[in-house]
Amino acid sequence: MRWFRPLGPVFAPVSVMGWVVTLAAVAFCVNTFLAIDHRSHSVSDTLYGLYPFWAPTFLAWAWIAERTARAPAFATAPTTGGGGGPRAEAGGAG
Numbered sequence: 800m801r802w803f804r805p806l807g808p809v810f811a812p813v814s815v816m817g818w819v820v821t822l823a824a825v826a827f828c829v830n831t832f833l834a835i836d837h838r839s840h841s842v843s844d845t846l847y848g849l850y851p852f853w854a855p856t857f858l859a860w861a862w863i864a865e866r867t868a869r870a871p872a873f874a875t876a877p878t879t880g881g882g883g884g885p886r887a888e889a890g891g892a893g
Contacts, residue, residue, distance in 0.1 A: 802867035810864035817867070824860045828853055 802817035803810040812818045828849075835848035 801869075803864040805868050810861070810868055812864075817864070820860065820863055824856050827856055 800814060802812065802814045802820065804813050812821045831852040832845075832849060835852075836845050839845040839848060
């Protein structure tokens, strides 16, 4: 089952697990913003403080989204078409 679907250069959650991962990442980012912005004196203080937390969070979210946006490998395996079996694959006459 796919958690995300590609939507141009980004991904959109399409399942409950996709939404859980997305909302967890957003909640973490909001929480770190509030904590860091509370003690910052300028915009640059806030941005410098957020980068070490937000960059790995977005990278992890993008990695999970990219991995779960594809169909499983067994679902896209090519078929041999026809009867199959050892003789058909070896080209033997029946």
